[in-house]
Amino acid sequence: MTELTPQRQAERDEVLAKARAAKRVAPLLATLPTPHKDELLVAAADQIEARAGEILAANARDLEAGRESGMDEALLDRLALSEDRVRGIAGGLRQVAGLKDPVGEIVRGGMGPQGMTMKQVRVPLGVMGMVYEARPNVTVDAFGLALKSGNVALLRGSKSARNSNEQLVAVLQDAAEAQRLPREIVQLLPCDTHDSVQDLITARGLVDVVIPRGSARLINAVISGATVPTLETGTGNCHFYIDATAELDSAIEMLLNGKTRRVSVCNATETALVDSALSDDSILRIVQALQDAGVRVHGNVDKLSALGAQDIVDAGEADWAEEYLSMDIALAIVDGVDGAIEHIRTYSSGHTEGIAARDAYVLQQFANHVDSAAVMLNASTAFTDGEQYGMGAEIGISTQKLHARGPMGLPELTSTKWILEGTGQVRP
Structure with missing residues (x-):
């Protein structure tokens, strides 16, 4: 095995430490009552609007760096924030707060042949890793949808949006802390090298699902390199x-x-x-x-x-x-x-x-x-947009056929478990 440089080892250690912290707080978030989730979503939206100046200043640094590096106009447009876009990001959180909480929903059930009650209920996926490019609004969308569906958000944004993402996550963590919740319910991973993506998508046992969102190259790299289960979002031809x-x-x-x-x-x-x-x-x-x-x-x-x-x-x-x-x-x-x-x-x-x-x-x-x-x-x-479908902010558009297809909203970010209740039955 190739020995890692000190810088590379530190990056890997940070990813795994944050993944462990996410795993620790996942049980708390999985059972968080709906009113508490909604209070945090609204509080986070208020803070994003109140601190829009800080967010736009951070975004301006990213845009300047992007122009200096020759970033094309399409990517600059994805990266750019404005007062209207910041208000839209905050509005997306408020919209998610108004949506039905999928956690605990009974999908199906009834009385079994041995006199047991059976029900299949929605449960969170757990620790949700997100790998995405350029668009800082995805940082907040991922947090909002992960929170409402009871998942912990572990975010790996692009280097081009580093300042914007760091500022947005700081606002979200401050809002969580003000609501007496651990800051680790949303974390931003290092983005200095592409190796941190590999650290995330191979953190099996710590990360429950990874969702890539971006170019075909990024999506294919995640899908082909992951040992963690993935929910594939697709390019749009x-x-x-x-x-x-x-x-x-x-x-x-x-x-x-x-x-x-x-x-x-x-x-x-x-x-x-x-x-x-x-x-x-x-x-x-x-x-x-x-x-x-x-x-x-x-x-x-x-x-x-x-x-x-x-x-x-x-x-x-x-x-x-x-x-x-x-x-x-x-x-x-x-x-x-x-x-x-x-x-x-x-x-x-x-x-x-x-x-x-x-x-x-x-x-x-x-x-x-x-x-x-x-x-x-x-x-x-x-x-084709989660908001247009009445889902609120979406996590992405899935072009695969397993588990989720089309805009992925709250139900698509849950799994299910069966709960059977008997009176002492044993199987013959």
């Missing part, structure tokens, strides 16, 4: 198909909303699919609407130029699978809904797919045969 039966103005509005509302989020539309049965003028209108909104269109230059389109970026194979997170979109002309479904099957990341159509059969075909976590019928892909 989201498609929007415009059928020949669609009302074109409405379809274009939905497409632009999905693409341009906020380009740096995983529910942004990254590929437009256009029915070949649409007129040349209609296809050209779609392309020009995107370009007029400042979107660079990647596609088949020969096909689109023949329709009169200009300034098309020639699309290669990689474009169809790309999560741009920028003012770019891939656009393909496909043969009807079957062609759209086939394209999505080939290139989708399984996040969200949308369709604009008026034909009920076309809509049903799309809903039945597209296998993604969310399918939007005559609606923008931007609606």
Whole structure:
């Protein structure tokens, strides 16, 4: 075994010490009454707003460092906080406080054949590790959802958001302490090297679940390297198909909303699919609407130029699978809904797919045969969001099929246990 440098050993020791502390306080949080959780969530929201100046000053240091290092605009947008975003973060905690506590909910049960009462109840997962990039709002979202579902939050944010995350966690810990709860219910792990991620995701016995949230590279690294169970969030190569039966103005509005509302989020539309049965003028209108909104269109230059389109970026194979997170979109002309479904099957990341159509059969075909976590019928892909689903702040969008799929809210952050109560029964 390779001997660790003193710096590396200290980093590993810090991760494991914080994981042990999280494990110690997990039983307390698992049985914390709902009113106490809600009081802390509201108090933390109040403190975030009251200390917004400190939070924004810390964020400004991160943004300055990001610009100096050449961070691209999409990542800078994810990293940036503003007074409105800080208020939104605080509002998310208050919203979670108003949601139903899943802990203790009876999922199913009844009287067993031997006269025993049986019930399956929701219980916390325990120590919840979170690995994420750039977005400091995830720090607070993870804390809020972990707390309400009875879990301890062990957070490994990115180096690019170090100052923002440290300030936010300090505020959250101060709020916990003021509510007579241990500061260790939320902790921030070191981020100097990528090795601290490996320390977290292999801390089996101390950490009960790890959730990666960020780029495909980060998610794949966590999934492939973890010995701790993982809840996989996915990248968003989201498609929007415009059928020949669609009302074109409405379809274009939905497409632009999905693409341009906020380009740096995983529910942004990254590929437009256009029915070949649409007129040349209609296809050209779609392309020009995107370009007029400042979107660079990647596609088949020969096909689109023949329709009169200009300034098309020639699309290669990689474009169809790309999560741009920028003012770019891939656009393909496909043969009807079957062609759209086939394209999505080939290139989708399984996040969200949308369709604009008026034909009920076309809509049903799309809903039945597209296998993604969310399918939007005559609606923008931007609606794949825990808050839009009534969940409050989400921990991420799961594109896997086991345990949780789609926006992961409070119930998805619990497991279950069976409680059987008898009167002295023994099994024959």
